[in-house]
């Protein structure tokens with residue numbers, strides 16, 4: 001339930017509502033906005049009824065949380081969530097541009113891309129060490145060696161790292177190296193994995209499942225939040241439709257929809273979202289114009305020779321051009337790079 005406090009409520013009144021809720025076994029979340037203070041409460045309502053709370057001093061009204069996702073919903077947490085990574089923030093005024101190869105292929109390739117994307121204006125480096133490939137015969141990633149190389153690339157470039165974790169057994173190893181853990185589209189419904197990343201403290205980027213609705217996606221986020229990790233970033237990466245020209249159909253309506261339904265930051269991945277190199281920059285520009293908090297872009301120095309996703313990878317020069325093109329859009333939307 002959500003307890004909406006009256007304007008001008010005192011700290012004592014707020015505290016006494018929180019104590020009452022906690023005494024009855026509720027988990028509470030206080031949101032002190034400019035205009036209103038709201039206390040979100042999750043728990044078993046059999047011992048404490050809405051009416052009992054509604055008459056407490058300072059309480060204006062008690063409203064049920066209507067969405068099945070509670071911690072992820074904006075009712076519960078009206079202000080945008082802002083996630084800190086070192087001195088960077090995600091979900092605040094800053095836009096973050098993540099770039100790098102689909103997969104970590106070799107030391108020299110990773111360091112070359114890391115330096116090139118840094119030079120072009122990327123603020124984080126991506127690269128898969130564990131690759132969840134559609135075919136078991138495709139390159140599966142360098143695994144632990146890939147993680148070591150990502151750690152070295154961070155040292156060399158100074159860019160924080162995001163990389164995918166594909167199973168529970170490697171969560172600790174990935175969390176040791178990564179600044180953000182990525183849950184890929186294919187694993188959005190892997191609930192034990194979501195719980196495992198919810199039990200560690202690094203931020204998690206949760207990609208939208210191949211055919212997940214907004215509600216299913218936010219419920220997947222709820223699995224992570226419920227375990228205690230509040231640092232969840234959503235990423236729209238295209239969904240399955242009848243269209244086969246593009247690899248997926250990039251659903252940019254997810255950006256305003258998620259901004260309205262949830263307080264969590266949302267990124268867009270126009271690389272997997274389209275599968276076609278020439279569409280990456282226009283859809284990246286559109287995503288930022290629609291209000292996305294950042295982009296994640298695949299970049300490879302020789303896309304024709306990439307071990308995965310070459311057809312959707314930009315060259316470093318094309319990526320540098322994209323960064324130039326998004327700058328005026330970022331300023332026009334009142335954000336900063």
Ligand code: PEP
Pocket residue numbers: 102128132164183184185186207237269272
């Ligand atoms: C990726 O970003 O490397 C990836 C595999 O993406 P997705 O999970 O969106 O397919």
Ligand code: MN
Pocket residue numbers: 102103272298308309
């Ligand atoms: Mn890829």
